[in-house]
Amino acid sequence: MAGDNSRSVNKLATDHEETNFVLDDFHRVRDPRMMTEEYFDLVAETYDELAETGPMD
Numbered sequence: 001m002a003g004d005n006s007r008s009v010n011k012l013a014t015d016h017e018e019t020n021f022v023l024d025d026f027h028r029v030r031d032p033r034m035m036t037e038e039y040f041d042l043v044a045e046t047y048d049e050l051a052e053t054g055p056m057d
Helices: 002-012 016-025 037-053
Strands: none
Touching: 016 037
16 A cells, blocks of 8 residues: 555655655544554655656566
8 A cells, every 4th residue: 555655655745855844744643543653764765666666566
């Protein structure tokens, strides 16, 4: 799931700084079930990997 969201972010944002802005600006709920801080960290890490290798690897 994080990979799918990272691909979406990769299409929307053009660089690492903009990706972090989108992830930091994303509304957080008080008691998240899936989209925890660890999840957002994983999306950012996956984005970095996609930026290096491309989305089709």
